[in-house]
Amino acid sequence: MFPLSSTTDTPTEAPRDTVREAELARILEALGAGVVDSLLKPNDDMWIRVTAETWRVTAEKLKALGYTYFGYVSAIDWLPSPFGKSEDDASGPSGERDSTIKQGYAGGDTRFQVIARLVQPFTTIGINIKVDVADEVMAVDSWSSVFAGANWHEREAHEMFGIGFNGHPDLRNMYLPTDFEGHPMRKDFPLLARIVKPWPGIVDVEPLPGDDEEEGEAS
Amino acid sequence: MAKPKVPGMFKGLGVTFATLLATAKNGADTVQYPHEKETPPIRARGVIALHEDNCTSCMLCARSCPDWCIYIEGHKELAPPRRAGGAPRKVNKLDRFDIDYALCMYCGICVEVCPFDALFWSPEYEYSEPRIADLLHDKAKLGEWMQTVPEAPELEAGAEKKGKK
Amino acid sequence: MTMLGDRQQLAYIASQAADARVNVELETEGMTLNIGPQHPATHGTLRIIARLDGEQVVWAEPSAGYMHRGYEKLTEVRTFPQVTALVNRIDWLGSFANEVPFILAAEKLMGVEAPSRAQHIRTILFELSRIANVSLFLGDLGVQLGAITPVFFAFRDREYVLNLIEGATGGRFHPNFDRIGGLKDDLPAGFIDETRVVMKKLRTFCDQIEDLLFGNEIFQSRTRGIGVIPKDVALSYGLSGANLRASGVDWDLRRDQDIPMAWNKTDFKVITHPDGDSFARCWVRLQEVRESTKIVDQLLDTIPAGPVMAKVPKIIKVPEGEAWVSTENPLGEMGYYVVSQGDQGPFRVKIRSASFNNISIVPWLLKGVYVPDIITILASLYFILGDIDR
C-alpha cells in the first residue's frame, strides 16, 4: 500500500517524464557546448553542469528560455568534513576518515561548486545549474546583472565559502563582521560549539568495584 | 450596492466600540495570570520528567539531543536477581542525570528515542529561575516532575493505534 | 485597478521629482538615518541605513545578519530527525510549515511517502501555522501604521490557533511534529470539532480587521500606490508568496505543484491583486487567511482513517542523492536543497527562505519614498528576521 523504504536499490521501470525531457532537450540545444553534464530524474528535477566560462551566458539564455523566476544561488563544498559527520565523536581520531571528494548529481571536478536554481513561472519546472569553481581561481561570473535577486545570494556565498563573483557590484559581508577570518560554511571550518564540548555519547558508566580491582591487578 | 456605503473610519469605530461592549458584557479574552491559570493541553511539552528506575544510562538520549544538553553518569551495581536462586544481575545505576534547560530546545527527541520509557513530557511550566545556571536540573528534580505527567490523550477518530506517549 | 495604480504611481513619482528639483536647487545637506537593529518597525533585528533628504529617502540599504544562526552549518552536524527541531526556528511564527519541505525532501531521497492520513494532518497543521503567522501580520500591520488595536485582536485570535497546534503537537511555537515517513503522533480527540470553532472565529477576525483597518481611508491613503513592485522585477528578485501574487502573478505552489500534500484534494482560490502596491500585498494576505480557514474546514471533513506513519527504519540513513522541495509557506516559497551522502545526517542543506529574497528588493523599493513609507513598505513586505538570516 505504501512504498517501502527504499533501502533496496532495485531499478524499477522509471516513469517517463515527457515534459521535462522536452525541456531538457530544449535547454541543451540552446546552451550547446556550455553544458558539461546533465541529469534528469523523472517527475522530480533537472540538473545541468556548465563550464565556468559560460556561467553568466547560461543565466541569460535560460532567462530567454522562460526560466525567469530566480530561486537561489549558493555553493557546495564537497570535501568530507575532517571533523566527522553528524553523530560522530568529533574529538575522536580523524586520521582514518575518508577524505575522498565525491560530487553529487551531474558530476564535477572541483572541491567547490556553485549551484543555482531557476524556475519557469507558473509551473514547477525548475532547473538546478551547477558550475565547477577551480581552486586556483575561486571565482565565477556574477549573475546579479541578469537576476537582480542574485545580488544578496552571491554576497552570502562569497562570505560563507570564499568564492568570488566577478562583476558583482558590492561583495560586502552580509552576516559576518568585516574583519572575520575564514569562511564558515567550508567543511574544514570547525564548528566550535561541537568541539569545545565533550561528545555526549561517551558511555560514562563506572564499572563495578570488583571489576575495578580485577583491572588493577591485571595492570 | 443597496445599502449606503459607510465610511471606513466609522466602521472601524464601530468595531472597537462593539468590542468594548462585548468585553464589558462577556468578560475579557485574557486571563489574570497568577490568580487564574489556563491548563495546558495534555501533550504540552512543558518539562521533561525522569522515571529513574527505568533508566539504564544507555546514553541514547544524550547522543540524540541536538543541543547536547543532557549529562549522564552512572555506575554498575549488583541488583537482586529476578528469580529466586538466580545470579545477581549487573545493572547500570544512575549517578547523574542533568538536563540543562537553558540549552534545551524542547524538541522532544530524547523522550522519543528512549527505549525504556524513562523520559516523559510533563505540561508543568512554572520553573523559571532568576539565574541561568539554576536551570540545570538534576535527577531528583526531574523525578519530582514525574507526578505531573498526564495520561496520553485519546486519539481522534480514524487513528490506527494508540500512541506511545 | 491597474490603470488607477499606474496613475497614482506616476503622480507620486512626478511630485517626488518636483521635490527633488527644489532640493537640488537649494543644495540641502542630507542626513543618514540608521533604522535598527533595535527599532520597533523592524520586528527583530534588521537594520536599515537610509540616506535622507528632508524626510525623503535618497538611498537605503538593509543590513541583515544580526540574527544569523548558521543553520546551514548546524544541519551538517546533525541527524535528519534533529534537523527538523532546528529548522522550525527559521520562520518562528509559522514553524510547522518550515519542517514540511525539509521532511518532504528527505522522504523524496528515501523514496518514502507518508500515508494519506498523515498528509492530510500535515496540510491542516501547515495551514494552521499559516493562519497563525499571517493573522499576526495583520495585527502588526496596524501597529506599524499607528493603529494600536488590531494587534491585540491578532494576538487574541492567534492564541486559539496556537492552542490547537499545541494540543496536537505539544509545542506552541516549535512543534517538531513532522517525521520522515509521517507524523510523530495522531491527532488528539476533539481536535476536529475545536478546529471548526476556531476557524469560524478567525473568519470573524478577518472581518474585524477588514472593517477596522483595510476599510479605513487613512490606511488606504497610507498604502495605496506606495512601494509598487512590477511583475518582472518581482520575478527577477525571486519574490514569492503574497508579495508576488500582489503583483498580479497567479502562481501558488500549493495549487501548481504536485507534492504529496493534501492541497490538491481541496478547492481554494489563489488570491491575486493587480496593483503591486503595499495595499495589494496586505489585502492578498488577508484574503489568504480566509482561504486557509476554508482549506482547513474542507480537510477536516475528509481526513481518511489509517496510520500516520509509513514504515521507516528506526535509525534513518538517507541514501545518496540530491533533492529540492519547496512549498508555499506563510512568507512565500521556502525550499530546501538537501544533499545526502548516505549518512544519518545531511551533507549539505541549502535553505532558500522566502524573506531573504523578499527583503533583497528593499534597496530598489525604498528609493524616493518618505520615512513613514519605509515602515509601510517593510510592514507590507512582511519578513521574519529568522527567515532572512537563518
Place this chain on the structure above:
Amino acid sequence: MNAVLLASDLPYWLQSIFRVVGGLVAVLLPAGTVVYLFLFKMLSFMQSRLGPMEAGPYGSFQLFAEVGKWLQKEDIVPANAQPEARIFKMAPLIVLASTFLLVVVVPFGPDALFTDFETGIFYALAVSSISVLGILIAGWASANKYSLLGGLRAAGQLVAYELPMVLAVVGVVIQAGTMNLQQIVVAQNTGSMFGWDGIGNPYVLTQFVAFIIFMISVQAELSQTPFDMPIAESELVSGYMTEYSGFRFLIFFIGEFATAGVFAMIASILFLGGWGVPFAWFGWTTIDSVDNWMNFAGPLILFAKMMALVFFIMWIRFSSPRLREDQLQRFAWKVLIPISLVNIMLTAVLKVAF
C-alpha cells in the same frame, strides 16, 4: 462682574493658595481620570482585555504606581545633549507650563474661575502654542535624529493646525459677540433657538462645522492618532520624547493627557455650553442671578462634558492608523482651512441677517 474665586473678601495670599491648588487640581485631576478611564480601561476593553487590575480595586491606583516608577528612574541626559543639558531638561517643563497657562482662563462656574479675561479665547489659543516651543526644543536638544525629525514634524503640524483652530473659533466668537469665555458660556445658556429656550443655544448645533474642525485640530494639536506623527512610536520611536526618561518623561506624559483634558474643557465651553445649564430652567437671566450652588455643580457639569469629548478623542485615537506628514499638511491647508473660512463667511452673513 466679580472676577474672584468664590468669596472675594479673602486675603490675597489665601486667594493665591486657592488658585494654585485649584490649578493643580484642574490640571491633574482630569489628566489622571483620562489616563485611568480611557488609556487604561477603555483601551483595554476595546482590545478585549481588562487592563491593569492589580494596583487597587480594578487597578485604579495603577497611575500612582506608574508615577512612582517613573520618579524612581534615572534622569538620563544623553552624552551628545550634555552641552545643552539645561535646555534639554527645560523642554518638558515648557510643555507642561502651557497646559497650566491654558487652564487659567477656563471658567468652572459663575464665580469659580481664576481670571476673567476679556480676550480669554484669544489668550487660550496663543498660550496653547507655547507647547510647540517645548516640543521643538525637546526634539532639537535631544541630539538624536529621530527626535529631531519628530520635533520638526510637531512644529510643522502644530503650526498647520493652529490656523484652522483659530478660524473655527472665529465662528463662535462672531456668534457670541465676545471673546470672553465666561460670556460665551452665558451667551449659549441664555440663548434661544427660534424663540424656544429649553436647551439654550449650544453652539455645537449652529456651529457644527466649526465644532468638527475644532475637534480635528485638537486631535492634531494633542498629537493623538491619526495625527501622531511627531510621536510615531513605530517610525520615530516616540519622536521628541525618545531620549527622555524618569520624571521628565512623566511630565511629557502628564502634559499630553492634561492638555487633552483642558482642550476638551475649552471645546465644551465653546460649543457645549460649558459649566452652565440652560438658565431658563431655573429662571435665571444674567450671570449675576445664577445661584451660588452652581459654583459647585458647574465644575462637575464641565467635567462630564469634558469626559464626553475626551471619549471621542480617545476613541478615534484607538481605532485609526496614522496619516503621513505630507498628507496631514495637505489636509490642513487644502481641506480644513477653506472650509473654516467658508464657515466664517456664512456665520457673519447669518449674524448680520438675523
